[in-house]
């Protein structure tokens with residue numbers, strides 16, 4: 001993150017979701033009606049006209065091949081998982097590295113029923129809160145904003161001060177964020193979740209492959225990906241290999257681990273008119289349930 005500045009990658013993600021809104025309704029893979037309202041001048045052409053959006057996406061695709069589609073497929077997968085967790089009776093939602101995530105404002109089944117904690121780096125959260133005030137004219141009562149730099153402060157400090165209840169069944173969404181943290185911050189966060197959440201709580205997050213960070217996988221694509229994030233002042237710092245993800249989570253207090261490959265996301269979402277939209281092969285998505293205390 002650049003000193004004093006909100007995350008540029010968070011805005012880029014919102015821009016890709018804004019671009020998706022320009023597709024005909026029956027072709028949209030995810031639907032985020034507020035994404036365009038979070039954009040600053042740099043990304044403001046996204047979602048303005050079909051032609052400008054197409055040009056901007058063509059350029060973004062050259063910078064990070066499969067990146068824009070990866071964000072869209074990931075957001076959709078996590079939306080579907082959230083709906084399943086609501087069916088399953090979650091009482092709290094914690095969104096880590098929330099950026100311009102608009103689930104608290106667009107998922108009706110959350111509103112007034114499930115408290116949402118948005119945790120983010122203070123620089124990004126300050127910008128988000130200003131935008132939310134501008135879009136809605138107020139800050140919703142059932143959204144709690146928790147500013148924490150996870151590389152410097154523990155999640156426990158901020159969440160408990162903000163009214164988080166460790167006995168409730170909770171879903172933790174960690175979208176597009178583990179890549180930018182130190183390994184110790186990822187470990188601390190997972191330890192907090194496995195030790196401080198109610199029965200049946202779960203987590204969903206995406207991760208980069210370590211081999212994409214060190215350049216041994218898809219060399220050219222990975223090189224472009226790293227260079228793009230370095231230019232934005234957010235170089236990727238953390239990765240895990242796909243074959244290690246189950247053991248990684250199991251040894252940190254989780255079970256029922258399900259890893260989702262980018263190939264399977266393409267198969268699920270990019271068919272028909274969306275056929276041919278390619279997702280970057282540099283990472284995956286995973287979800288897992290917190291092990292009951294007697295199993296840990």
Ligand SMILES: C[S@@+](CC[C@H](N)C(=O)[O-])C[C@H]1O[C@@H](n2cnc3c(N)ncnc32)[C@H](O)[C@@H]1O
Pocket residue numbers: 001006007009010013014096097098099100101119120121124125148149150151152174175176177180181
């Ligand atoms: C790529 S954005 C993802 C935003 C959003 N979750 C999404 O998917 O659109 C990365 C997010 O991680 C947050 N972040 C980066 N470093 C962080 C840190 N040290 N502590 C807390 N949040 C951090 C940024 O502020 C930003 O919101």
